[in-house]
Amino acid sequence: MVDKLNDDIGEEKRLQLWEMMLKLRLVEKKAYDLFLQNLIKGTSHLALGQEAIAGAFGVALKQGDYTFCTYRGHAHTLARGSSIEGVLGELMGRQCGLMKGKGGSMHLTDVDNGVMGSYAIIGAHLTIANGTALASKYNKTNEVSVCFFGDGTTNIGAFHEALNMAKIWNLPIVFVCENNLYMEYTPIHEVTAVEHPAADRAGAYDLDKIIVDGNDADEMLRTAEKAISKAREGKGPSLIEAKTYRHSGHSRADPGKYRPDEEVKDWMENKDPIKNYRAKLLDFNINEKIISEIEEKIKDQVEKATEISMTSPIPEIKEIYTDVWANGGSEWHN
Amino acid sequence: MAQLTYRASVSLAIAQSMRKDQKVFFIGEDVGAAGGVFKATVGLLEEFGKERVMDAPISEQAILGAAMGAAMTGLRPIAEIMFSDFLAVCWDIVANQIAKTRYMSDGQINIPLVIRTANGGGSKFGAQHSQSLENWSMMIPGLKVVAPSCPSDVLGLMDSAVKDPDPVIFYEHKSLYAFKEEIEQTDISIPIGEANTLHEGKDITIIGLALMAQRAKEAALILKDKHDINAKVIDLRSLVPLDLQTIKKSVIETGHVLTVEENPRLCGWGAEISSLISEHCFKNLKGPVTRVTTPHVPLPSADILEDNTIPSVELIVNEVIKKLKGE
Ligand SMILES: Cc1ncc(C[n+]2csc(CCOP(=O)(O)OP(=O)(O)O)c2C)c(N)n1
């Protein structure tokens, strides 16, 4: 039951979150369609089903804050305000892409919006995110750094190095483990010594054990806001484990057959963050017309951005040789 | 005029950069309170305090990751990896992250950081604390690779490395830490990518780096004194960017080339130089380029074994004589 009298979030923020999550969902779906049409090459890892996590942080963070995400980062990038054509264009290898085709799906970067990169080698970006947090501390500014990663990532050394360093230096950072129950094709519990891959390790670094239903957008928002405030107030790092599930396979090539049908069905039908949030908005007496207007608006935005991306020119071949160095070039001898 | 060791020039170079630019900070294991395991960073903590001289845990990935992230925001970190051999445990951060992020981000992100590390043999530390690893970083687009051979080069190249908008790996040679030089002016800058001539000569070009450049110079003095051979010794100082013009100019004059590398043979930097020379100066060559390297083995520890593995002055002299006089 919803408690309308003691609503700490309010209609405005809920609609903002709704719009955000919906955008992430519809863009990912579009990305999937474009794959099927062979308009997107290479690999790609969709965050379908996990939108509440990126969405909540997108709403909770401020301009100037830093985020770091993984190869499963289209949603996290959009959540910071990057344009849809910037993301889809990059996936399609077009000039309108965020990095004009230099990076691709797994490396979305948009510094103007605080997206400090998407990282495809498991674990690395936890250590790098410490660096932007360290810079905020060094400069005595109050940005917060947020680093998203998966459950599988808790078993690589960099995770442990990064948590320890963040704690000893009291860095303004939030580590967000999106526990979607699988590392690639293997159930996480089969390869992890503890039940909660992130939260059960928190104590080792003198951090609170935080587990949240990552598909409950309101809870996710509350948890995000709390950890972000803590970091911003100079009270140090947090490690959040958000339970979630991906609707599609690990990557483009994966039909996800290793997951029991019943499990998939349960998460898709009963625990879909978008479906459930729509119902919740109605429970809070938000006018359905407003909800569907937002839906129409986002659909329209996605279609327009798709059109822009499809008609955007492909990169010029000379781009191969640019931007290795800060002087814009790639020369290595005189 | 003051005599300065290579070791002292390291801490002085870092201090000078930190005095000039508040954005510069220094991070590494045992670098602050302890002054570094090679005592090359003594005094920095006292002068700059804990905010700017950070003693880190044994977490090489976290050290370089933090340095990278800070650099992405415009700070200019200097990070120490105690022994270059330890780069292997954080090679992802170096080779995949630091080197490639500028390119992949289409130039949105600059990474102006310096990784300084103790490199090379001569200390009988065995195969995991003695390697010469410049070529590891040389083969990765996006990394600048510097290896100074004397105190003044440490000062001048560190100044440039810290100011450089791109990531620089700064290989300090362990066997040179005690090397002394008379220095007139300490606050100097030497552009990265300019080779230095350590000895003039028109009979043969000897190309070296770091300790091997110094050994080549000693060899050149002997060759001149005892064998009437005038060797030009080029100290590359940096592998990336590479001063090909200086190499070319000398090879056109001498027609004979010897490279001296401390690393094992396969894929050593001398192979690239040799290939460039055959491409650019083929008609000037009077014979094949000779590569002097350590054999293709891990570095052994015992005195006699290590000494006979790393190219010595005597070996360089003999190779030159063999080459020029067929002896
Ligand atoms: C160091 C490293 N090892 C292996 C891989 C291959 N790999 C890519 S994603 C992945 C699974 C990661 O699982 P998790 O952290 O749970 O994230 P998820 O994909 O579920 O979001 C693996 C093993 C990699 N990219 N990097």
Ligand SMILES: [Mg+2]
């Ligand atoms: Mg996972």
